[in-house]
Amino acid sequence: MQKLPSKLVQEAVDQMASLPGIGRKTALRLVLSLLQRNEEEVGRFAQAFQKMREEICFCSVCHNISDRPVCMICLDNNRNKKQICVVEDVRDVMAIESTGQYKGVYHVLGGLISPMNGTGPGDLHITTLIDRISNHDIDEIILALSATMEGDTTNFYLFRKLKDANVEISTLARGVSVGDELEYTDEITLGRSILNRTPFEMSMNR
Amino acid sequence: MQKLPSKLVQEAVDQMASLPGIGRKTALRLVLSLLQRNEEEVGRFAQAFQKMREEICFCSVCHNISDRPVCMICLDNNRNKKQICVVEDVRDVMAIESTGQYKGVYHVLGGLISPMNGTGPGDLHITTLIDRISNHDIDEIILALSATMEGDTTNFYLFRKLKDANVEISTLARGVSVGDELEYTDEITLGRSILNRTPFEMSMNR
Numbered sequence: 483m484q485k486l487p488s489k490l491v492q493e494a495v496d497q498m499a500s501l502p503g504i505g506r507k508t509a510l511r512l513v514l515s516l517l518q519r520n521e522e523e524v525g526r527f528a529q530a531f532q533k534m535r536e537e538i539c540f541c542s543v544c545h546n547i548s549d550r551p552v553c554m555i556c557l558d559n560n561r562n563k564k565q566i567c568v569v570e571d572v573r574d575v576m577a578i579e580s581t582g583q584y585k586g587v588y589h590v591l592g593g594l595i596s597p598m599n600g601t602g603p604g605d606l607h608i609t610t611l612i613d614r615i616s617n618h619d620i621d622e623i624i625l626a627l628s629a630t631m632e633g634d635t636t637n638f639y640l641f642r643k644l645k646d647a648n649v650e651i652s653t654l655a656r657g658v659s660v661g662d663e664l665e666y667t668d669e670i671t672l673g674r675s676i677l678n679r680t681p682f683e684m685s686m687n688r
Numbered sequence: 689m690q691k692l693p694s695k696l697v698q699e700a701v702d703q704m705a706s707l708p709g710i711g712r713k714t715a716l717r718l719v720l721s722l723l724q725r726n727e728e729e730v731g732r733f734a735q736a737f738q739k740m741r742e743e744i745c746f747c748s749v750c751h752n753i754s755d756r757p758v759c760m761i762c763l764d765n766n767r768n769k770k771q772i773c774v775v776e777d778v779r780d781v782m783a784i785e786s787t788g789q790y791k792g793v794y795h796v797l798g799g800l801i802s803p804m805n806g807t808g809p810g811d812l813h814i815t816t817l818i819d820r821i822s823n824h825d826i827d828e829i830i831l832a833l834s835a836t837m838e839g840d841t842t843n844f845y846l847f848r849k850l851k852d853a854n855v856e857i858s859t860l861a862r863g864v865s866v867g868d869e870l871e872y873t874d875e876i877t878l879g880r881s882i883l884n885r886t887p888f889e890m891s892m893n894r
Contacts, residue, residue, distance in 0.1 A: 488755045490740040497736040501718045512707045514778060516737055517744060517753060524741035528734035530703040531722055534696040535730035538723060547723060549694045572720060 491517075543614070545590040545607050547572050555579075555587055562586045564621040568611065568640065570594050570628060578626065586624070589614065594632035595639055603639055611640075615647050622650040629656060697723075749820070751796040751813050753778050761785075761793055768792045770827040774817065774846065776800050776834060784832065792830070795820065800838035801845055809845055817846075821853050828856040835862060 491513060498509035516524055540546070541553035548554070555561060555575075565586030569575055575588050591606045614620065625640060627633035637653060644651055657675035658667050667675075697719060704715035722730055746752070747759035754760070761767060761781075771792030775781055781794050797812045820826065831846060833839035843859060850857055863881035864873050873881075 488740075488744060488753065490736075490743055490755060491753065494736045494740040497733045500733070502721050503714070503717070508709070510779065511709070513737070513740070514753075515708050516741065519741070521741050525738055527703045527706070528738040530696075530700045531719070532731055532734040534694075534700040534719070535722065535725070535727050537696055538694060547694065547697065547720075549696060573716065 544588045545592060545610070546575050546588055560585070564619060565624065566611075566614065566620060566622070567624040567626050569626050570633070570636075574626065586622075591627075591636070594627060594630075595636045596632045606636075608640070608643065612643065612647075615644065615649060620647075620649050622652065625651065625653045627653075629654075750794045751798060751816070752781050752794055766791070770825060771830065772817075772820065772826060772828070773830040773832050775832050776839070776842075780832065792828075797833075797842070800833060800836075801842045802838045812842075814846070814849065818849065818853075821850065821855060826853075826855050828858065831857065831859045833859075835860075 494513045494516070495506065495509045498504055498512050499506045501509075504512070516527065519527075538547055538549055539551065541548040541556055542551050543556045544553060546553045546555060562585055566589050567578065567584060567586055568589045568591060569578070570591055570593060572590060575590060578584050578588075589607070589611050591608065591611075593601050593606050595601060595603055595606070615623070623640075623644060625637050627636055641651060655678065656671060657678065658664065658671065664672070700719045700722070701712065701715045704710060704718050705712045707715075710718070722733065725733075744753055744755055745757065747754040747762055748757050749762045750759060752759045752761060762769075768791055772795050773784065773790060773792055774795045774797060775784070776797055776799060778796060781796060784790050784794075795813070795817050797814065797817075799807050799812050801807060801809055801812070821829070829846075829850060831843050833842055847857060861884065862877060863884065864870065864877065870878070
């Protein structure tokens with residue numbers, strides 16, 4: 483790395499490069515672009531993160547981010563509290579919310595079981611999920627995790643933990659993505675989508 | 689874009705996405721990674737940028753970034769003040785400094801002439817360069833600009849402005865990069881490197 487002309491720039495580049503996926507060259511480019519702005523603008527930039535961190539907390543029920551102790555989704559009386567959708571992180575809540583197809587509540591695990599990254603079941607919000615199921619009248623748990631090895635491992639772990647509780651457990655449907663050409667779909671997905679074929683009338687519900 | 693669960697997160701994502709080359713998806717990922725840190729860490733993150741912007745200024749002689757009115761390079765008495773290397777921006781100063789081959793001073797233009805981006809000669813620090821040459825005893829101007837169309841345009845503009853001043857004007861040597869295979873070198877570079885061939889003894893000076 484090139485020598486930086488000032489300790490202050492060095493510190494700013496170090497902080498920028500501490501973000502995931504931002505290397506030192508990119509960090510320097512971003513920091514220099516901030517130097518082109520006036521003090522007030524950079525102040526607003528910096529304070530946005532500080533204010534967010536100070537005021538945002540995590541929902542005590544579902545671990546979603548929230549600006550109050552219990553999040554808007556958990557407080558919403560129009561939502562079905564007996565249906566819990568288990569997701570990896572906050573972005574998955576946003577993704578599912580933006581479909582407008584789900585009217586239950588969520589439980590954010592905060593990660594997936596991944597021995598490679600050193601994340602075990604104890605690092606995830608699994609105990610609070612089991613408490614929710616024992617202490618409340620829950621009908622269904624939807625495991626909405628990524629279709630990766632880590633997602634499948636976590637699915638399997640949760641299924642074993644929850645199978646004795648009196649709840650229905652489902653996972654997201656696996657199949658051909660809308661808009662995908664069959665020719666380029668991988669054989670495992672295609673195989674599963676033939677095995678789990680749906681009645682034609684159901685496929686018309688968009 | 690997905691609906692964000694809070695105005696504070698929205699504001700932080702907007703600010704992050706205002707950086708060049710950072711899209712809204714990446715901005716959200718970075719902001720959520722900040723939410724995983726504690727308040728003190730995020731405070732340090734935010735203050736690094738604010739402090740840098742408040743305390744860093746630009747050198748009144750060469751426009752390099754500096755923590756005092758005149759930068760360390762311009763103040764250094766061991767450097768040859770009669771040799772000015774003209775560069776596009778601060779990163780070029782760092783790149784040339786890291787070679788350890790240059791002992792003169794710099795002049796940072798702050799950009800290149802680019803009609804496509806609406807940058808004209810008036811937007812660059814060209815007047816101050818001409819003032820430096822008229823008011824001080826300068827021997828040589830080295831035009832160290834990128835080998836792009838904008839760089840060549842700016843080179844040509846500066847050459848026309850400076851050719852009547854009593855200074856030697858040079859540009860960076862164009863040629864085959866060290867480590868490049870001849871077969872894959874473009875024909876313009878290869879052509880120039882044959883025309884501007886150097887005596888064998890000089891090529892041994894690393």
